[in-house]
Amino acid sequence: MTRSLPTGADVSRNGAKKRLSADERRAQILEVAGTVFAEEGFAGAKIRQIAKACGVTEALLYKFFPSKEVLFQETLGAKVAAADVQSFLDTLPNDLTLEEVFGRVARRILEVGIGDEILHRLLLAASLSGVPETRSLYVTWRLPYIEFLSRIVAEGVERGELRSVDPVLTARAFVGLVMDCVISCQLWNDAGEAVREPDALIRNNVPTFVRGLL
Amino acid sequence: MTRSLPTGADVSRNGAKKRLSADERRAQILEVAGTVFAEEGFAGAKIRQIAKACGVTEALLYKFFPSKEVLFQETLGAKVAAADVQSFLDTLPNDLTLEEVFGRVARRILEVGIGDEILHRLLLAASLSGVPETRSLYVTWRLPYIEFLSRIVAEGVERGELRSVDPVLTARAFVGLVMDCVISCQLWNDAGEAVREPDALIRNNVPTFVRGLL
DNA sequence: CTATTGGGTAAGTGAACGCTTACTTAGAGG
DNA sequence: CCTCTAAGTAAGCGTTCACTTACCCAATAG
Numbered sequence: 001m002t003r004s005l006p007t008g009a010d011v012s013r014n015g016a017k018k019r020l021s022a023d024e025r026r027a028q029i030l031e032v033a034g035t036v037f038a039e040e041g042f043a044g045a046k047i048r049q050i051a052k053a054c055g056v057t058e059a060l061l062y063k064f065f066p067s068k069e070v071l072f073q074e075t076l077g078a079k080v081a082a083a084d085v086q087s088f089l090d091t092l093p094n095d096l097t098l099e100e101v102f103g104r105v106a107r108r109i110l111e112v113g114i115g116d117e118i119l120h121r122l123l124l125a126a127s128l129s130g131v132p133e134t135r136s137l138y139v140t141w142r143l144p145y146i147e148f149l150s151r152i153v154a155e156g157v158e159r160g161e162l163r164s165v166d167p168v169l170t171a172r173a174f175v176g177l178v179m180d181c182v183i184s185c186q187l188w189n190d191a192g193e194a195v196r197e198p199d200a201l202i203r204n205n206v207p208t209f210v211r212g213l214l
Numbered sequence: 215m216t217r218s219l220p221t222g223a224d225v226s227r228n229g230a231k232k233r234l235s236a237d238e239r240r241a242q243i244l245e246v247a248g249t250v251f252a253e254e255g256f257a258g259a260k261i262r263q264i265a266k267a268c269g270v271t272e273a274l275l276y277k278f279f280p281s282k283e284v285l286f287q288e289t290l291g292a293k294v295a296a297a298d299v300q301s302f303l304d305t306l307p308n309d310l311t312l313e314e315v316f317g318r319v320a321r322r323i324l325e326v327g328i329g330d331e332i333l334h335r336l337l338l339a340a341s342l343s344g345v346p347e348t349r350s351l352y353v354t355w356r357l358p359y360i361e362f363l364s365r366i367v368a369e370g371v372e373r374g375e376l377r378s379v380d381p382v383l384t385a386r387a388f389v390g391l392v393m394d395c396v397i398s399c400q401l402w403n404d405a406g407e408a409v410r411e412p413d414a415l416i417r418n419n420v421p422t423f424v425r426g427l428l
Numbered sequence: 429c430t431a432t433t434g435g436g437t438a439a440g441t442g443a444a445c446g447c448t449t450a451c452t453t454a455g456a457g458g
Numbered sequence: 459c460c461t462c463t464a465a466g467t468a469a470g471c472g473t474t475c476a477c478t479t480a481c482c483c484a485a486t487a488g
Contacts, residue, residue: 019434019435019484019485020435021435022434022435025435025436039344040343041255041256041257041258041342041343042258043254043255043257043258044255044256044257044258044343046474046475046476047476047477048474048475048476056435056436056437057436057437057438058476058477059436059437059438059477059478059479060435060436060437062476062477062478063434063435063436066477068477121342124338124342124401125342127401127402128255128335128338128339128401129254129255129258130253134401134402135402138401138402138404142404163422165418165422166414166418169414169415169419170418170419170422173391173415173418173419173422174391176390176391176394176395176398177388177390177391177394180390180391180393180394181386181387181390184386184390187338187341187342187348187352188341188348188349188352190352190356190386200383201383201387204380204383204384204387205383205384205387208377208379208384208387208423208426208427209422209423210426211426212421212422212423212424212425212426213422213426233453233454233464233465233466236464236465239466260444260445260446261446261447262444262445270465270466270467271467271468272446272447273447273448273449273466273467274465274466274467276446276447276448277464277465277466281446281447282446282447
């Protein structure tokens with residue numbers, strides 16, 4: 001597995017390493033740790049490796065994070081904070097057609113997933129290693145979409161515009177369909193170029209799904 | 215993470231451990247290693263742990279497998295051999311409606327996924343740790359479904375019975391939808407009881423998807 | 429200039445890791 | 459009953475792990 005990490009070894013012209021402020025260093029460590037944990041999983045990631053990628057010694061990491069476990073949790077926490085699904089959903093216009101809503105949600109999931117290569121790997125790695133904080137990543141990144149679409153579907157069913165499907169199962173299926181595209185692409189390079197250009201995926205799958213609800 | 219492994223410490227009435235033949239022991243090690251690797255990932259699983267769960271010493275594992283890496287690969291290989299997707303697809307009647315075909319494929323994926331708690335965890339763990347053999351698990355467990363459904367869809371499109379969707383993208387979406395159900399359930403206990411009784415999922419989602427293709 | 433603070437390191441610690449060696453003993457075949 | 463093969467073990471090898479201690483020195487304030 002080749003990988004190009006930010007080395008963090010910011011070098012000034014005399015060759016000496018630049019000192020970062022505590023905040024800067026902390027942020028850098030979290031970012032680097034995210035990529036390493038995502039690549040190797042919790043057990044596979046080594047503190048030495050993260051420190052080296054940051055361009056500092058292990059001892060410095062322990063000035064900021066008391067243990068590997070805490071570092072992992074804070075890495076997850078940073079991802080959760082950055083996901084910010086809710087504000088996307090809140091700013092969706094409410095005069096969209098059903099197909100437009102599903103399309104926008106799909107596009108958002110695909111774009112964030114592709115733009116942040118770490119997100120899904122980290123979510124999966126954390127889930128597999130069974131740390132309790134996993135739940136919060138799931139709740140922050142996946143659940144809001146499901147709850148949002150589920151409400152939309154329920155309204156459609158109530159108004160008689162949609163077949164009487166189960167709103168939650170339906171929303172979960174759609175979100176799963178889209179998320180699986182990202183995972184397939186990132187883990188197995190499945191879907192090749194298709195996923196990197198989300199339009200084709202959306203044009204093909206969203207109408208199918210939405211038409212099936214009518 | 216609590217776990218109940220087969221201890222393999224088959225004890226006869228006098229309390230002495232029973233000796234297994236080489237074949238029996240080998241099979242037992244592979245089975246136990248499968249559960250441990252699935253739970254902990256490659257790096258997280260320890261040879262000592264696997265040996266203990268087998269009720270033998272580490273040295274014995276090395277009589278059968280020259281290294282941890284080979285043990286992991288053979289564990290994956292055993293899963294691949296057991297998956298046997300192709301023979302299921304080959305024995306599907308060819309007078310089924312589109313909805314019946316999709317329904318049967320979905321049921322198969324759900325039942326195997328739920329029946330074998332290791333399968334998807336192992337697939338994900340292997341994929342995250344980036345071992346090359348991952349590809350073979352993906353190719354054996356996921357790809358056959360996609361190729362099969364993709365052919366079915368392509369035929370439907372050609373006969374003008376279906377909208378002119380991209381067969382591969384469509385098949386991949388459906389398989390992803392179903393696989394994601396299993397993963398969601400096993401990693402986050404999402405979908406709660408729903409997935410353990412696949413009928414509700416199939417009744418709700420398959421008709422939606424298939425109707426959308428018409 | 430000097431004092432002080434805080435970013436940063438060198439050199440470890442004991443424990444646990446993957447793996448090996450030298451040995452023991454259960455139990456089927458004669 | 460004895461023999462001999464192969465299942466199985468005890469003990470430890472060198473290495474790497476997460477983490478610690480004791481120290482250094484760049485940069486800022488006075």
